[in-house]
Amino acid sequence: MDGEVERSLDRAAETIADAEALLVTAGAGIGVDSGLPDFRGNEGFWRAYPPLQKSGISFIDMANPVWFKRDPELAWGFYGHRLELYRATAPHDGFRMLGGWGAACTKGSFVFTSNVDGQFQKAGFDGDRILECHGSIHHLQCLDHCGGITRADPFEVVVNEETFRAVPPLPSCPRCGALARPNVLMFGDWGWLSERTDAQQERFAEWTGGLGDARLTVVEIGAGTAVPTVRMTSEQLAHRPGATLIRINVREPQVPRDHIGIALGGLEALREIKNRIG
Numbered sequence: 001m002d003g004e005v006e007r008s009l010d011r012a013a014e015t016i017a018d019a020e021a022l023l024v025t026a027g028a029g030i031g032v033d034s035g036l037p038d039f040r041g042n043e044g045f046w047r048a049y050p051p052l053q054k055s056g057i058s059f060i061d062m063a064n065p066v067w068f069k070r071d072p073e074l075a076w077g078f079y080g081h082r083l084e085l086y087r088a089t090a091p092h093d094g095f096r097m098l099g100g101w102g103a104a105c106t107k108g109s110f111v112f113t114s115n116v117d118g119q120f121q122k123a124g125f126d127g128d129r130i131l132e133c134h135g136s137i138h139h140l141q142c143l144d145h146c147g148g149i150t151r152a153d154p155f156e157v158v159v160n161e162e163t164f165r166a167v168p169p170l171p172s173c174p175r176c177g178a179l180a181r182p183n184v185l186m187f188g189d190w191g192w193l194s195e196r197t198d199a200q201q202e203r204f205a206e207w208t209g210g211l212g213d214a215r216l217t218v219v220e221i222g223a224g225t226a227v228p229t230v231r232m233t234s235e236q237l238a239h240r241p242g243a244t245l246i247r248i249n250v251r252e253p254q255v256p257r258d259h260i261g262i263a264l265g266g267l268e269a270l271r272e273i274k275n276r277i278g
Helices: 003-018 028-034 041-048 050-055 072-088 093-103 195-209 229-238 266-277
Strands: 021-026 109-113 130-132 135-142 149-151 158-160 165-167 180-184 216-221 244-248 260-262
Touching: 003 216, 003 244, 003 260, 003 266, 021 093, 021 229, 028 266, 041 050, 072 135, 072 158, 072 165, 072 180, 093 109, 093 216, 093 266, 109 195, 109 229, 130 195, 135 195, 216 229, 216 266, 229 244, 244 266
Parallel strands: 021 109, 021 216, 109 130, 216 244, 244 260
Antiparallel strands: 135 149, 135 180, 158 165
16 A cells, blocks of 8 residues: 555544544445446446346446336346345445444434445435435336335346346336336436435435534545546535545545545445544
């Protein structure tokens, strides 16, 4: 570990220990240490889903709501596999560290994430203090638009590992029985129901609006520039007087002037910071 990284870790530990409010912002990279696949680029996606490579279907191609009408068994093969994977995955120990740091802040903490996997809730974070800007795979909406958003809990999606197609029956709307889809914002998605995320956004705005001049630390983990929503949110909040951004990203750690970039993986960086805080 070089001297620059050591100094950044020291600064990060001091900043977190001094924080009065903690905002955790997270992209897909935070889940890699829990064993979740990295979809960065087609090669990463195809390593996770080899059957789709044979068809030449990329992540952007697959993460499109058109498949639920064109080929619902393939659509639920992809999203059903992800749903069951996220259900079976235990959040790594870094989530516990973040939760403890937030609990020590007088103004508490909030999570802003582009992930749809529900890992923060599984790790024990307060669901009312989480904003999932792309929705949640653990919630469903009706393709016939008959109603609102429901939980995916009653459904188990069985996927044929060779064909990567879901085995019927597929998840359905509890109100009308029509085919359901995840309440996840996909590419080219004009049908996503945003009510749940809108309510989260309102709670987030209320929390940030009540911070006053509290010392805010933003800890961003695993958020790249390809989908910049998380990074933009981090930097927007870091512009507050007295706020500091700690960006943990092994590939893209660059930060605005006077903020902290750490070129390590998420769990490694959090452990190093914890060791320094004590």
